[in-house]
Structures are given as C-alpha cells and as structure tokens.
Amino acid sequence: KQEVTQIPAALSVPEGENLVLNCSFTDSAIYNLQWFRQDPGKGLTSLLLIQSSQREQTSGRLNASLDKSSGRSTLYIAASQPGDSATYLCAVIPLMTTSGTYKYIFGTGTRLKVLA
Amino acid sequence: DVKVTQSSRYLVKRTGEKVFLECVQDMDHENMFWYRQDPGLGLRLIYFSYDVKMKEKGDIPEGYSVSREKKERFSLILESASTNQTSMYLCASSLELAGGDYEQYFGPGTRLTVT
Numbered sequence: 106k107q108e109v110t111q112i113p114a115a116l117s118v119p120e121g122e123n124l125v126l127n128c129s130f131t132d133s134a135i136y137n138l139q140w141f142r143q144d145p146g147k148g149l150t151s152l153l154l155i156q157s158s159q160r161e162q163t164s165g166r167l168n169a170s171l172d173k174s175s176g177r178s179t180l181y182i183a184a185s186q187p188g189d190s191a192t193y194l195c196a197v198i199p200l201m202t203t204s205g206t207y208k209y210i211f212g213t214g215t216r217l218k219v220l221a
Numbered sequence: 222d223v224k225v226t227q228s229s230r231y232l233v234k235r236t237g238e239k240v241f242l243e244c245v246q247d248m249d250h251e252n253m254f255w256y257r258q259d260p261g262l263g264l265r266l267i268y269f270s271y272d273v274k275m276k277e278k279g280d281i282p283e284g285y286s287v288s289r290e291k292k293e294r295f296s297l298i299l300e301s302a303s304t305n306q307t308s309m310y311l312c313a314s315s316l317e318l319a320g321g322d323y324e325q326y327f328g329p330g331t332r333l334t335v336t
Contacts, residue, residue: 148311148328151327154324156318198323207315208279209254209266
C-alpha cells in the first residue's frame with residue numbers, strides 16, 4: 106500500500122532563508138506528483154505538478170524535484186518570506202482504480218512558519 | 222483559470238439532519254472528488270466520480286452518498302448527520318493532461334459543524 110510521508114511536520118525559519126521540504130513515498134511506481142499549499146481554513150492551491158516524464162519543475166522561487174527510484178520529492182523555496190507561511194502538501198498518483206481514474210495519495214503536510 | 226466552487230464556506234447542522242454539500246467546476250473536467258480533512262488524519266477520500274452518473278467509493282464512504290447529474294456539479298450528501306462528521310470538506314476536480322498525467326484543482330472548502 107502506497108504511503109506518503111512528509112518530514113518535518115513543522116518548520117520555523119527566519120525570513121530570507123532558503124529551505125527544503127521533503128516528501129517520501131513507499132512505492133516508486135507512481136505516475137505524477139503534485140505539490141500544494143494550504144492556508145489555515147482554506148482549500149488547497151496547486152503549486153507545482155511534476156509529470157511522469159519530468160524530473161523537476163520551477164515556478165518563481167519554488168523548485169520541485171522528483172526521484173522516483175528513491176521514492177523522494179523535494180520542494181525548494183528560495184529566499185523565504187512571511188507570506189510563504191502555510192502548510193505544504195505533496196500528493197502522488199500511484200493507483201488506478203477499476204474505473205481507470207487515478208486516485209491521489211496525500212502526505213500529511215509540513216506546516217511552515219517564516220518569521221519576519 | 223480553473224475554478225472550483227463550493228456552496229458554503231461554513232455550515233452548522235443538527236444531528237440527524239440531511240445535509241447537502243455542492244461543488245461546481247467550470248472547466249469540463251471528467252473527474253471530481255470529495256475529501257474530508259481532519260487534524261492529524263490528513264486528507265481522506267470519501268467518493269469520486271469519473272463521469273456523469275458514475276461514482277466510486279473512496280477510503281471512507283460510510284455515512285455519505287454522492288450525486289452527479291451534470292458534468293460540472295458533484296454533490297455530497299450526509300443522509301443523517303452525526304457529530305463525527307464535523308470536519309472540513311474539500312471538493313476537487315482533475316484534468317487529464319497529454320501523456321496521461323492528471324492535475325487536481327481544489328475548491329475553498331466547507332467547514333461543517335454538526336451539533
């Protein structure tokens with residue numbers, strides 16, 4: 106059974122620091138991986154999607170990499186800002202149901218606080 | 222931009238009431254999902270739908286049912302609400318990309334309290 110782990114569960118850093126969030130999954134036979142951001146009491150906002158043919162994606166100060174063979178993805182945030190404070194979740198798509206629809210498996214998230 | 226909307230941000234219901242949570246997406250996505258999110262338990266899939274009138278149980282379907290009469294609308298129904306269904310409910314839709322990958326989009330969530 107696929108399991109997705111995010112460590113650490115919480116992280117507090119001073120403004121301006123570069124940081125790395127980790128996402129590990131137990132079954133390397135995944136299709137694609139998506140990183141999300143969630144602000145308190147809100148829905149999830151998609152940050153980066155790494156498609157099956159890709160190894161990394163970049164958007165502004167964010168860079169996500171994927172190594173399927175080792176079961177790891179990292180989200181790199183450059184020059185962190187207080188506005189980056191949120192919970193970050195990763196999700197993998199490893200399973201195909203009988204309908205052919207992919208089911209997402211989510212990690213439990215890393216709660217990030219960037220101090221001004 | 223893809224937009225997924227949910228009918229209510231906050232909802233308070235009494236035990237035993239029938240509750241409808243509605244979700245609408247505006248991008249003609251085939252797949253739609255209902256999750257609940259609880260502290261320490263993460264996101265758990267309740268039901269999903271891969272086409273109009275088609276549905277499949279997720280990991281925790283007990284106490285819930287769904288309806289998808291139109292492609293853009295996916296409803297979650299709590300037949301008889303109970304206090305253990307107090308939670309944040311998140312709707313999502315997903316787009317199939319070229320190459321068979323999927324990208325998922327979420328609504329803003331509904332915080333349901335059952336008293």
